Amino acid sequence: QGLNLDMRRGIRTGIPEVVFGAGKSKKQLFTAVKHLAGRQQKVLVTRLGADAGNALAQEFPEGRYFEVPGLFELNSSIDLDHPWNGEAEAMIISAGGADLPVALEAYACLEFFGHTPGLVSDVGVAGLHRLFPHLPKISKARILIVIAGMEGALPSVLAGLCPVPIVGVPTSVGYGTSLNGITPMLAMLTSCAPGISVVNIDNGFGAACFAFKVLSRQRAESS
Amino acid sequence: QGLNLDMRRGIRTGIPEVVFGAGKSKKQLFTAVKHLAGRQQKVLVTRLGADAGNALAQEFPEGRYFEVPGLFELNSSIDLDHPWNGEAEAMIISAGGADLPVALEAYACLEFFGHTPGLVSDVGVAGLHRLFPHLPKISKARILIVIAGMEGALPSVLAGLCPVPIVGVPTSVGYGTSLNGITPMLAMLTSCAPGISVVNIDNGFGAACFAFKVLSRQRAESS
Amino acid sequence: QGLNLDMRRGIRTGIPEVVFGAGKSKKQLFTAVKHLAGRQQKVLVTRLGADAGNALAQEFPEGRYFEVPGLFELNSSIDLDHPWNGEAEAMIISAGGADLPVALEAYACLEFFGHTPGLVSDVGVAGLHRLFPHLPKISKARILIVIAGMEGALPSVLAGLCPVPIVGVPTSVGYGTSLNGITPMLAMLTSCAPGISVVNIDNGFGAACFAFKVLSRQRAESS
Amino acid sequence: QGLNLDMRRGIRTGIPEVVFGAGKSKKQLFTAVKHLAGRQQKVLVTRLGADAGNALAQEFPEGRYFEVPGLFELNSSIDLDHPWNGEAEAMIISAGGADLPVALEAYACLEFFGHTPGLVSDVGVAGLHRLFPHLPKISKARILIVIAGMEGALPSVLAGLCPVPIVGVPTSVGYGTSLNGITPMLAMLTSCAPGISVVNIDNGFGAACFAFKVLSRQRAESS
Amino acid sequence: QGLNLDMRRGIRTGIPEVVFGAGKSKKQLFTAVKHLAGRQQKVLVTRLGADAGNALAQEFPEGRYFEVPGLFELNSSIDLDHPWNGEAEAMIISAGGADLPVALEAYACLEFFGHTPGLVSDVGVAGLHRLFPHLPKISKARILIVIAGMEGALPSVLAGLCPVPIVGVPTSVGYGTSLNGITPMLAMLTSCAPGISVVNIDNGFGAACFAFKVLSRQRAESS
Amino acid sequence: QGLNLDMRRGIRTGIPEVVFGAGKSKKQLFTAVKHLAGRQQKVLVTRLGADAGNALAQEFPEGRYFEVPGLFELNSSIDLDHPWNGEAEAMIISAGGADLPVALEAYACLEFFGHTPGLVSDVGVAGLHRLFPHLPKISKARILIVIAGMEGALPSVLAGLCPVPIVGVPTSVGYGTSLNGITPMLAMLTSCAPGISVVNIDNGFGAACFAFKVLSRQRAESS
Amino acid sequence: QGLNLDMRRGIRTGIPEVVFGAGKSKKQLFTAVKHLAGRQQKVLVTRLGADAGNALAQEFPEGRYFEVPGLFELNSSIDLDHPWNGEAEAMIISAGGADLPVALEAYACLEFFGHTPGLVSDVGVAGLHRLFPHLPKISKARILIVIAGMEGALPSVLAGLCPVPIVGVPTSVGYGTSLNGITPMLAMLTSCAPGISVVNIDNGFGAACFAFKVLSRQRAESS
Amino acid sequence: QGLNLDMRRGIRTGIPEVVFGAGKSKKQLFTAVKHLAGRQQKVLVTRLGADAGNALAQEFPEGRYFEVPGLFELNSSIDLDHPWNGEAEAMIISAGGADLPVALEAYACLEFFGHTPGLVSDVGVAGLHRLFPHLPKISKARILIVIAGMEGALPSVLAGLCPVPIVGVPTSVGYGTSLNGITPMLAMLTSCAPGISVVNIDNGFGAACFAFKVLSRQRAESS
Numbered sequence A, B, C, D, E, F, G, H: 001q002g003l004n005l006d007m008r009r010g011i012r013t014g015i016p017e018v019v020f021g022a023g024k025s026k027k028q029l030f031t032a033v034k035h036l037a038g039r040q041q042k043v044l045v046t047r048l049g050a051d052a053g054n055a056l057a058q059e060f061p062e063g064r065y066f067e068v069p070g071l072f073e074l075n076s077s078i079d080l081d082h083p084w085n086g087e088a089e090a091m092i093i094s095a096g097g098a099d100l101p102v103a104l105e106a107y108a109c110l111e112f113f114g115h116t117p118g119l120v121s122d123v124g125v126a127g128l129h130r131l132f133p134h135l136p137k138i139s140k141a142r143i144l145i146v147i148a149g150m151e152g153a154l155p156s157v158l159a160g161l162c163p164v165p166i167v168g169v170p171t172s173v174g175y176g177t178s179l180n181g182i183t184p185m186l187a188m189l190t191s192c193a194p195g196i197s198v199v200n201i202d203n204g205f206g207a208a209c210f211a212f213k214v215l216s217r218q219r220a221e222s223s
């Protein structure tokens, strides 16, 4: 199948091999899940459409496919039901209701890696008053994952208000000049408020990896 | 010289002919100023570098060249000295100190057309607390001209907080992913906060024209 | 569902919360409509494909789904049947027959906000003589919403001919170098005729919000 | 010098070899001019800055450097002084005063090839009334070269009003969203008015070549 | 339906109103065809997918829908069957077999306007020897329409070999860096061989309009 | 059908005519295959979706359609089953499992031309240790075809480690900022490690053609 | 001067106000430095060309202008002389010698904020063996700032090899397809190796701010 | 100075370390040249403007600075004087006279590496007859480096005519839609004629490295 799974990735980098589902044939997906399940037990596949996701869930009945974030997991304890925590070392803040799939991808990945994050949803700049009640708890986090489509202004606003480093995740929510997420990505990268770094469009997974590495280093150091 | 000045523009559109200085030869600029001065008396030339601007000021000693906004005027009563008004029908709000040239271009043009605007400078989202004291007065304006470079988030924040229509002016302030103003322009166009429309990058002149037309229609109607 | 509806938006900004339908799950759409209907009664959802739109119309039988502009409304008195007014404070002018969906989105939103606009359709620059009979009435409006795809030249022509401020709406009508609306958007932004500001591609909603804010300020002031 | 001049081009294509001046060293320019002068006598070099242009004029005192269009000629009878003809088989129409260098490049090239064109300048869409008096004569031409920067709307307007085929020449006049001429180029290419074809940005030379070929074919046919 | 058909276009510009089919509802298409058929009798609709095209053919049984070029006609005498002429005043030359839909759009439009063109297909630069036998006849044409996707080199090659003016039509044939036709369009615009002008990507209609206007002017003059 | 197959291509260039399947009608594909089969016997068609591919396989039962690389062949001896060779004059190295379709397109084309390449799959920079065991054999090849999506870093790493010239093939694997393969393409083109040249996105065919030409010249010379 | 310095930024966000030097007039720069020096004593100005930088150094003789990174500081203890530390909580790794200005901007900013980083220079992927000796110490850091121009592959390679979170800084080093840093930026954003987030092109300042916030949170937590 | 020269590069990759001159300070350049001269004796620095190049030539009087290709060399035997060979294993073909700097960069680099190439200049598609006399000798080469700006059509034409693999080098010669070389680059990448691979814009160095690696492998194999 042309697959060469990286079983030592967790040891080398602190993040286990996670399967990138997009563009793989079902045959490749089945092989990858079976192989990983046999070695590292818990398995995560990202960016799966309903068709491939349901096929995996049928092939591996102990696994679950989460349609909103497009994830398949096996042997992990991912739990996406809300209410979500309003306070955690890693807080996920999303700007609009349509950003939820990306927020849940980040949420699930952090859970998969072993950290339970918090999540505050739909508090974008069109109505900033929705954000302010959450600020005190947000400001206590170690790292923020801030998710926004359209003009992507929420990371800038938060970076000007609190001392927590922010991983910005631009989303493809919007139309026309949002350019499928290019615009919020560019906006976050050129923010006038320092303390923001950015991952790929819709990349909840990448933000979770980065945040988990930051949290892991902290724990390692403080011991 | 290939020039065909539009002497009836003020009557047709409410905005008199203003000379676009960039890319014109000195010969063309002298001809245009002389011609307009002879007809409509007050003359405005925009987007003039120091070299062309000073040449005009030498040729027409009664005129003045303003280097920061790159404007030359003759027979008008433009006055750019601060303190600027904190309250006016048309309020200009700028995000950063480096946006001043564009803010002053808008300011001077409105004065040239016959309206004295207000101006609040350097209140961008990196420190939103600088904006809040001005909100009550800003919220009484008829129209806001909101100027921002980098990620261009200030119009979004203001549109979510007050009922005044906003003309966003993206600026070329920034570097790298600000793409010489393309990024704040795209961001303003795809804002999640409704009530914003946008003019060209660094186009203080265009924002002033639009705002003046809005103010003019209002007065006409109320009489 | 990750939704946090902004019930105070109308009071703060003069424009009530309108649901952005694209990218939301049916579950999210039902929740949003039910929630808003319970609070502010009249509800508007924009950018809905036929599938989601009809599902909403089935779930809320008192509501209506308008397929051409992709809108769902509840408890409002939107009426899109023509003949449309040829004279109004806010006039909508569209360039081509294929721009009608965007024109009707702007039309419906203004009605939803409480203003009945006028609408003149298919008077683009390929046959300018179609525009001229409407000029006298157009010139009396307080604000124009001018909609055009392809090269987007209509706002420039109108701005040179009348004193009314123009909100340009570029559309994705065209192919190849129209770049899904990027070209008319860039063209409107760099118009040589002053008095134009621009909203996002196909954004009839945004143009209506801006125009309504302009009209509201005028009324407030004249009282 | 790495040069291989195409002496048979005039015979093959009807357009003699013209030297592209940009990016050539002075050594290369001198060699090219000397070589061509020895063979086909009349010589034209385009896109020359003042430095290279004056060097050529000094080296070949019988030649002339025209600074506005950036051209050097030898042994031809180019004459750029106005008044220009208002009627001709090939009419050049330019939108703004700053488009003059491109208009004169087209003008000079047509003269060099043996045709005397007409030229009407600064009649862009910001004041269309300036165009209308010229329409009757323009409509009698065999081909129009229509030059415009910024939003490039003039070709669309003309194509809707007269039966003459139009070669659109976008110019780099403008700033910000005019994207150095990309915007008027895209706009002309996606015009809703049929009968327009387009050449490179600022390419007065190319428009003249195309127009001359059209005129030549006509003459050939009518004999 | 928001339609305002331009019945006087043929008289003004020499090209009758042709309906742009893309993005119009079936209701709009039926109305437009019925309206035009009642006035100018022969009707042409372009850019129609199979669904809309077949619906028109069913509604108007005397009309015909041509699926390859996506055209519907009524009361005209379009005939696309080959063999096509190898010699004509307007010659259409296409580079690859997959460019045929665009070539036939140009072919049909010229026939609709009243001129029978020639057509030589699949003679692109990957095998230039296929082009050479056609050169003598091609070189006698009054105008060439040269159609190419991918790198779009065929117009350059032809412009260097013959004295006929060339209208280049870039096509969306290709993938990856052909950028849906942007690359051949840019290539044709920046050709080193003079005598080429360019229309929109896949725009056989536009090339035919331009060519027909050129041919019409020629005939007018020679009488 | 507008087809003009290039039967002499193999003789002129060393690479026989291969049919580009995308955008051709079934009628055109059948004609092309029948025509080529009658002349040069072995036939290859690239870039075929399942629908067109299966139609060809049904029409020509002796042929085979390979769905993963989207190829149809007739009378050749293409064999894509692994294990693949780990050593060969032309080695194909692919970065991720999802790049397999492109790797197999290159593989099949080389086989079709008469060379059996090697293939090492899924050894991208996320886990470079997977590459190192293959380095000694890779370093003995005459040419490498290195395939990578996302950031496209694998060619850079290999070019820094071994003396074999590399043909980089960027793929459209990825999302967001991978820009459908534009990003790895740009990255490979601007590599800091010399010895890389690049073909079109997903263009396994083009890489195979180039590599085969390199191998052919070598053999010719050494005799 | 239109300046409104944010004196409370250090308290709110942990990062004191730093003056963005580009595009400010000398008058504005003098005012800003004087104002900040009077309040928070130590002052940092970024992105200063030699002209403005030397003017500041002359106006404030106790300050220093560092030409390579384009920084001016007053009352801080920035020291850029090497040898630099090979081990630190925040390690800066740069790919090429020409990336030094950006590396030193990050270095100086971290020192200004109170952290002494390490720096390893010129260890890019063209010669990966230069990197390997540093890996053990690099792997002990809490955060890496990895700086690369051209194809920007170094962050990917490092992320695959060690567990430290990486802030990627794309630089404008390169030409052509490096697109002034857009290419390495896109490449870092779409890396196949998880654990990377990205800041603006050439933005050593932004990387330092983000890293310092990460380090600060860690210290706060461990106490 | 932040430099870490890669002394083992020649052994690993067959191409010795060559200094990238752009963006390095004079201090860095002097250090690099001195260091390399001490180890590998012959030194090459690329992409040097006249200022830096002359400074190097003054510091190292035995070295030479070649202004046209912007190269500095020490202890090598580079000789750029023409006549150049018309036949060689590696033939450099350039389209226009203004492409000479890139052609000479490739020429000098190949000489530096130990191979004397041939060079045929100014034979672009505007006058293809200039190319044909050279075809027999060109067709005997092992590899072609084909250099073209503007529309970059020359590699396509050559790939259709001869069996030699082609390394295309797009140049920044041109203006407007040549997009500083992006257009010929895209065109070469999407050529319909197989057997072309492409390097960065103006990258004569990269083409020479690739060609030299190809030639080296051939020799190794044939022994």
Ligand SMILES: Nc1ncnc2c1ncn2[C@@H]1O[C@H](COP(=O)(O)O)[C@@H](O)[C@H]1O
Pocket: A096, A097, A098, A126, B191, B192, B193, B194, C017, C018, C019, C020, C021, C046, C047, C203, C205, C206
């Ligand atoms: N058609 C539309 N175009 C642009 N913005 C819209 C549109 N419809 C609603 N919105 C705005 O989009 C914002 C985000 O939407 P939501 O995801 O519903 O919270 C809302 O607050 C609306 O102001």
Ligand SMILES: Nc1ncnc2c1ncn2[C@@H]1O[C@H](COP(=O)(O)O)[C@@H](O)[C@H]1O
Pocket: C096, C097, C098, C126, D191, D192, D193, D194, E017, E018, E019, E020, E021, E046, E047, E203, E205, E206
């Ligand atoms: N295939 C086509 N490509 C470009 N323009 C077209 C095409 N077909 C028709 N048109 C033009 O598009 C204009 C706008 O179309 P409509 O929306 O039908 O008014 C018409 O006036 C036609 O001149």
Ligand SMILES: Nc1ncnc2c1ncn2[C@@H]1O[C@H](COP(=O)(O)O)[C@@H](O)[C@H]1O
Pocket: E096, E097, E098, E126, F017, F018, F019, F020, F021, F046, F047, F203, F205, F206, H192, H193, H194
């Ligand atoms: N997968 C492919 N990618 C790029 N070019 C191809 C591919 N397959 C075939 N070609 C080339 O595309 C050219 C044009 O295709 P055709 O339309 O079949 O004449 C052919 O001559 C082939 O050299």
Ligand SMILES: Nc1ncnc2c1ncn2[C@@H]1O[C@H](COP(=O)(O)O)[C@@H](O)[C@H]1O
Pocket: A191, A192, A193, A194, B096, B097, B098, B126, G017, G018, G019, G020, G021, G046, G047, G203, G205, G206
């Ligand atoms: N080199 C830099 N890159 C990006 N942002 C910066 C840089 N230097 C300062 N800034 C930020 O830019 C913001 C706007 O700058 P100012 O115009 O000085 O108010 C400041 O608040 C800083 O946070």
Ligand SMILES: [Mg+2]
Pocket: A096, A097, A122, C004, C005, C006
């Ligand atoms: Mg919301």
Ligand SMILES: [Mg+2]
Pocket: B096, B097, B122, G004, G005, G006
């Ligand atoms: Mg500030």
Ligand SMILES: [Mg+2]
Pocket: C096, C097, C122, E004, E005, E006
């Ligand atoms: Mg119409």
Ligand SMILES: [Mg+2]
Pocket: B004, B005, B006, D096, D097, D122
């Ligand atoms: Mg004018």
Ligand SMILES: [Mg+2]
Pocket: E096, E097, E122, F004, F005, F006
């Ligand atoms: Mg073919």
Ligand SMILES: [Mg+2]
Pocket: A004, A005, A006, F096, F097, F122
């Ligand atoms: Mg993998």
Ligand SMILES: [Mg+2]
Pocket: G096, G097, G122, H004, H005, H006
């Ligand atoms: Mg180095």
Ligand SMILES: [Mg+2]
Pocket: D004, D005, D006, H096, H097, H122
């Ligand atoms: Mg030449």
